[in-house]
Amino acid sequence: xxxxxxxDYAVRAVLYLAGLNNGRRAPxxxxxxxxxxxxxxxxxxVSQLSVAGVVQTSRGARGGVSLAxxxxxxxxxxxxxxxxxxxxxxxxxxxxxxxxFGENCPVQSIWRDAQAQLVRRLEDTNFASLAN
Numbered sequence: 001x002x003x004x005x006x007x008d009y010a011v012r013a014v015l016y017l018a019g020l021n022n023g024r025r026a027p028x029x030x031x032x033x034x035x036x037x038x039x040x041x042x043x044x045x046v047s048q049l050s051v052a053g054v055v056q057t058s059r060g061a062r063g064g065v066s067l068a069x070x071x072x073x074x075x076x077x078x079x080x081x082x083x084x085x086x087x088x089x090x091x092x093x094x095x096x097x098x099x100x101f102g103e104n105c106p107v108q109s110i111w112r113d114a115q116a117q118l119v120r121r122l123e124d125t126n127f128a129s130l131a132n
Contacts, residue, residue, distance in 0.1 A: 014074065015127060
């Protein structure tokens with residue numbers, strides 16, 4: 001399993017915002033430059049993160065992007081899923097019928113446990129802890 005480049009960029013952007021003092025807004029051009037993210041790609045990412053309630057944007061001379069909530073309330077899982085959708089190691093974890101062996105598959109419980117551990121770890125990691 002590998003997260004998409006878009007999700008990686010989203011994590012970098014949110015981490016950058018989490019590191020700013022007092023919830024300061026940052027222009028997307030600054031985020032793109034500092035995090036080495038293509039500006040056109042960042043615009044799409046910021047839009048998705050805004051819809052997910054992770055960031056807020058404002059236009060104008062004093063506009064920019066800021067976190068919508070305190071960084072300790074935003075998990076790594078939330079950001080990744082806002083971009084890539086739900087974490088899924090194998091489709092049989094969500095739909096046992098997707099496997100020709102069904103619930104008798106000897107590996108399905110391993111996939112389920114591994115996915116649960118990964119989701120829990122990402123959910124327990126917030127951006128305040130990453131920014132420090």
